[in-house]
Amino acid sequence: DSGVTQTPKHLITATGQRVTLRCSPRSGDLSVYWYQQSLDQGLQFLIQYYNGEERAKGNILERFSAQQFPDLHSELNLSSLELGDSALYFCASSDRGPPYTFGSGTRLTVV
Amino acid sequence: QKEVEQDPGPLSVPEGAIVSLNCTYSNSAFQYFMWYRQYSRKGPELLMYTYSSGNKEDGRFTAQVDKSSKYISLFIRDSQPSDSATYLCAMSVYSGGGADGLTFGKGTHLIIQP
Numbered sequence: 001d002s003g004v005t006q007t008p009k010h011l012i013t014a015t016g017q018r019v020t021l022r023c024s025p026r027s028g029d030l031s032v033y034w035y036q037q038s039l040d041q042g043l044q045f046l047i048q049y050y051n052g053e054e055r056a057k058g059n060i061l062e063r064f065s066a067q068q069f070p071d072l073h074s075e076l077n078l079s080s081l082e083l084g085d086s087a088l089y090f091c092a093s094s095d096r097g098p099p100y101t102f103g104s105g106t107r108l109t110v111v
Numbered sequence: 112q113k114e115v116e117q118d119p120g121p122l123s124v125p126e127g128a129i130v131s132l133n134c135t136y137s138n139s140a141f142q143y144f145m146w147y148r149q150y151s152r153k154g155p156e157l158l159m160y161t162y163s164s165g166n167k168e169d170g171r172f173t174a175q176v177d178k179s180s181k182y183i184s185l186f187i188r189d190s191q192p193s194d195s196a197t198y199l200c201a202m203s204v205y206s207g208g209g210a211d212g213l214t215f216g217k218g219t220h221l222i223i224q225p
Contacts, residue, residue, distance in 0.1 A: 002154060033212055043155070043199065045212030058212050088152055092213075098143040098203055099160040100213060104153060 003027065004093050004103035012109045018079040021106045025072055025093030031055070032074040033100060034066055038087040049074055050096075081110045114138050117200055117216025125224050130187040134200035134216045137181065141202040141214070144176050146185045149197045149218065158198075159185065190223045197221070 003026035013019055025032050034046040036059075045058035049068035060066075063081075068074045078085060086109050092100040117134045124130055132146075143162055147155035159174035161167045161183075167174045175184040183202075187194055197218040203211045 002156070004154075035213075037152075042217040043201075043213075043215040045214070048212055056212055090154060097211065098213070099145055099157050101157065102147075102154040107152075 002101050002103060004091055004101050006089075006091050006103035006106050008106060009104070010107045010109075012111060013081060015081055015083060015110055017081050017110075018077065019081065019108065021076040021078070021089050021091075021108075023074045023076070023091030023093075023103060025074070025091075026101055029093035029095050029101070030072065031094045031096060032068055032072070033092040033094075034060075034074070034076050035090045035092065035102075036087050037090060037105075043090070046076070078108070083110050086110045114214050115200065115202065115216045118219055119217050121220040121222055123222040123224060124190060126190060126192060128190050128223075130185075130190050130194070130221060130223075132185040132187075132198050132200075132219050132221070134183050134202075135181055136183070136202060136214075138202075138204070138214075139178075139181065140204045143203045144174070144183050145201045145203075145213070146172075146174055147199040147201060147215075149199060151196075155199055192223045192225050195221055195223045 005024040030051045046060040048056040066076045088105045090105045092102045146159040149155045164178045171188045173186040199218040200216040201213040
């Protein structure tokens, strides 16, 4: 157990739908990072939050958004889902900078 | 040219061999270098973390960074079948303000044959 908790582990949904993925960082970590892993693209950085504020954006689509709450857990919202959004979504946390500890991921399947 | 290049393999070696995994990168601003191990699409597990050029050893693992050549390596000694996994190199620019994300290589699929 890495200390980073992600729910749900698996999610199957239809195209056009909206889902929310949840991440609880390791105790004491203030930063949360979201990554997408697909077979052809590898691990791609989506977005970072630090103590409730957005700090950096990577290759995140406009249909996707995230937030970090006062208790430091984070949610990644994916809307208007397309088949190509099927992937593993990982959350990682750290105190400030590297290294980063990853959760076990959410496997999203869009049908 | 991708920022981080890593041979996807598969790399197959016999048990007990020394394994060498490598990544090259193009962004000279990268300061932090990590190696992660990932089993069957599980969460990446941090193996090694280095900041400066040079070698860092931890048990059977040695990480090597050559910033002048923009080249990093991970060596695994006395390889075991349980080392069979995908190895991902990752690197980042740390601004000090907490604003950064990791750039990953595509990963090398390693197979240790018993």
